[in-house]
Amino acid sequence: MATTVRLRRLAAELRQLRKIAELTREQVNEQTGINVATLYRIETARVRPQARTLTSLLDAYRVAEPKRSELRTLLKQAATRGWLHTIASDLPERYASYIEFESEAREVLNYECLFIPGLLQTERYARAAVTSTLPESSREDVESRVETRMRRQAALTKEQPLKLWAIVDEAAIRRVVGGREVMREQLDHLLEITELPNVHLQVIPFDAGGHPGMTGSFVVMHFGEAVGPDIVYIESHAGDIFLEEEADVARYNVASTHLRAGALSPKASASLVAAAAEAL
Template sequence: MVAKRQMPTVRLRRLAAELRRLRSGAHLTREDVTEQTGINTATLYRIETARVRPQQRTLTALLDLYAVGEPQRGEILALSREAGAQGWLRPYHSELPEEYTAYISFEAEARAVRNYESLFIPGLLQTEDYAHAVIKGVLPTASAREIEQRVRARIERQEVLTKVDPLSLWVIMDEAALRRVVGGLKVMREQMQRLMEVAAEPSVTLQVIPFNAGAHAGMPGSFVLMSFPEAEDPEIIYIDSMAGDLFLEAEADVRRYSTTFENLRAVALSPDASADLIAELVKEAR
């Protein structure tokens, strides 16, 4: 039986950041905290890096040590109680890779997503047939069950675009992502039609960088920037590569990728011109 993992959430990250700030403000090292409270140093590290949610008695001991009074104490305790909320993660997601379920959790809580893709149609915009073909192609050793689980998760993720307060999505794609025939012409025609439909939604902005734009800042690879409703929650950068999935949240990284995205916006076709290009590709696929 697969053990239930503690997936990172925005609130868990906020709690971890607040506890790090409080310890720093008290001029204590982790070793100092261990000596004065008996909390294991490794446990404290996991708490402060959002790997685990602290138990009630552990959190109380930390707040006592840091001399945290009301109303801040009550706010932190409430944040801890809410830190395990998993957005809409389905039970079977425990069988998916940990990094992917973490991404799903963050995406479900995000207010806005900026996504640059160089080779794929973004997951939130994929049709089921395209998703099946691309996952099967990228993971040639995956079983039929594993492929189906990933396709199912990918399609379910798209609920963030149709909920009452939909995700604000800004997508920039290289023309190569549109030109690569994944799953055959029929699949691509349906995929292009799907892009045209979604691009008409007010919460979605879609741009394409044409081949004739030449070299551009996105050529090293794809990335996703996620922003959250609360100002206290720092943006996250997600990078999916052959070397593994990577989450970045340092200010310098966020600033660098935000600047890159702005550069890509500048070289990409306008949303209207991008829609025209996609319409032309639909005609070609016929």
């Protein structure tokens, strides 16, 4: 089961309520009969509690209205997966979780050192990128990932659009993925999509020298206060990682600030992209 933002928030709320009630998991087990291991999984968002389990916990923690109704609603919402549920079975669990988080985010900062960010990719570029980075994938798996990537992009043009701040190393602009025609189309698309008021693109030029992003790509997702704390996402061949600890998120926010400061302005970045497209 992919973790949703609402399930993560529910887990955090239940952890906090147990601490306020000054109860250990063992004491909750004695009062409610809920297994300690199960309670741990609920509090770490690994499982979604049943309605009766939630009621037992709220009784044990002496939670009154309107908080009780708020958490019951949150539990119902945690089961809602939106469009993703139709293809989630074809995706790795942590990637499905990432998409759930992204769909609930208010703002995303995406730094990429070698690729155009997924939310800004054309279909042909995405297909070439997936095929080259996952050479053992079947055609069906590749198409599933490409379809998912294209559907994610609707977040940029919905009624309350996602705010995207994309920072890329010049290498991502210069690397010809999929051939010259595909790359030219991709760069032209970048110039078009970044005209949206909620999409900002900055390029770190080669002559900027070393910078904090040289250790690898990352995504910082910011949520509204009512949803939950920020998350950092890192994708690698060793596995996808979510960082939620305040110190970790703060470290990547600092790196993001340095990257924005060291990159070209959005206007100068557009000029670099246009020159790269012309060269193709």
